[in-house]
Amino acid sequence: MQVPILKQGAYLIATVQSALTDDDLKQLRDTLVVQVSKVRARAVIVDVTALDVIDSFATRTLRDVAHMIKLRGAETVIVGIQPEVAFSMVKLGLTLEGVATSLDLEEGLAYLNRKGKGPEHHEVRTHR
Amino acid sequence: MRFALIADEVRVAIDRDVDIVSARQKGRELASHCGLPSTDLAVVATAISELARNIVRYAVRGEIILRLVDDHGKRGIEVVAADDGPGIPDVALAMQDGYSTSGSLGLGLPGVRRLMDEFEIISDFGKGTTVTVRKWKR
Numbered sequence A: 001m002q003v004p005i006l007k008q009g010a011y012l013i014a015t016v017q018s019a020l021t022d023d024d025l026k027q028l029r030d031t032l033v034v035q036v037s038k039v040r041a042r043a044v045i046v047d048v049t050a051l052d053v054i055d056s057f058a059t060r061t062l063r064d065v066a067h068m069i070k071l072r073g074a075e076t077v078i079v080g081i082q083p084e085v086a087f088s089m090v091k092l093g094l095t096l097e098g099v100a101t102s103l104d105l106e107e108g109l110a111y112l113n114r115k116g117k118g119p120e121h122h123e124v125r126t127h128r
Numbered sequence B: 001m002r003f004a005l006i007a008d009e010v011r012v013a014i015d016r017d018v019d020i021v022s023a024r025q026k027g028r029e030l031a032s033h034c035g036l037p038s039t040d041l042a043v044v045a046t047a048i049s050e051l052a053r054n055i056v057r058y059a060v061r062g063e064i065i066l067r068l069v070d071d072h073g074k075r076g077i078e079v080v081a082a083d084d085g086p087g088i089p090d091v092a093l094a095m096q097d098g099y100s101t102s103g104s105l106g107l108g109l110p111g112v113r114r115l116m117d118e119f120e121i122i123s124d125f126g127k128g129t130t131v132t133v134r135k136w137k138r
Helices: A022-038 A056-071 A083-092 A105-114 B017-032 B038-059 B108-115
Strands: A005-008 A011-015 A043-047 A075-079 A100-102 B010-014 B062-071 B074-083 B118-124 B128-136
Touching: A005 A022, A011 A022, A011 A105, A022 A043, A022 A056, A022 B017, A043 A056, A043 A105, A056 A075, A056 B038, A075 A105, A083 B038, A083 B108, A100 A105, B010 B017, B010 B038, B017 B038, B017 B062, B017 B074, B038 B062, B038 B074, B038 B108, B038 B128, B062 B128, B108 B118, B108 B128
Parallel strands: A011 A043, A043 A075, A075 A100
Antiparallel strands: A005 A011, B010 B062, B062 B074, B074 B128, B118 B128
C-alpha cells in the first residue's frame, strides 16, 4: 500500500490511507527522506488519521523519519493520531519525544506557518 | 481450556510482515463481537501487532489464535501467540522494560502485559514460545 505524497507550497504532505506493513513504513520513510530535498520542501506532514494501530515499529519509523528529515534541513509534523491510538501507544510505553505533532492537518499547517516554514509569496491553502 | 468458547477460533499463520497487519485486523474484528469499547479494540489490535512481530522477528514463523471467551458471563477475547522458534533464554529478563536482544525498542512483552488484562508466557529454550493474553469486557 503506497502512501500518496503531495507537494503543497513549501510542504510535502504524506497522507496514510490504510494500514501499513513494516515494509510500507520503511518505503514511506525512504521516499520522504529523498523527496524532501528533491522538491526543496521545508517541512513534511505525515497524516496518520487513517491508522488504527501505531505499534512499536511504526512509532520508531515515524521518529526516524522526523530525525532524518531534520538532518536534511526540514521539519516534520505528525498529524491525526487518534485518541485510542494515543492511549495504546502510551500504555505500550511508546513516545514521539522530540517530534512535532498536531491534532489534524489543518493544525499541522497552522503550526508550520507560525514557525515561518511556509512560502513567502503565496498562501498555503487547506481544503477545509 | 479454562474458558467457554463463544465462537469458532480464528487462526492466523504468521511468517511475514503482512501477516502482522492481517492478524491485528482479524483480532480487532473478533473483539468487536464481544462488545469491547473502541479504545480496547485499539489496545487489543496493538497487542496483537507486537506479539505477531515478535514471531516474525525471533521465530520466523508461528501462529496467532484468536478466541472469544466466556468466563461465567464475563466476555472477552483471548489471543494466543505461539511459535516453535528458539524460545526465550531468560523470560524474567525479557519481561523487564527496556530489554531486547534484537536492538529494537525492547518494550514488546512488558508493554503487551500493560495493555491487556491477563498475560501468560511459556517459553522452552530451544522449543518455542507461547504467549496468551486476554482482554475482558468491563
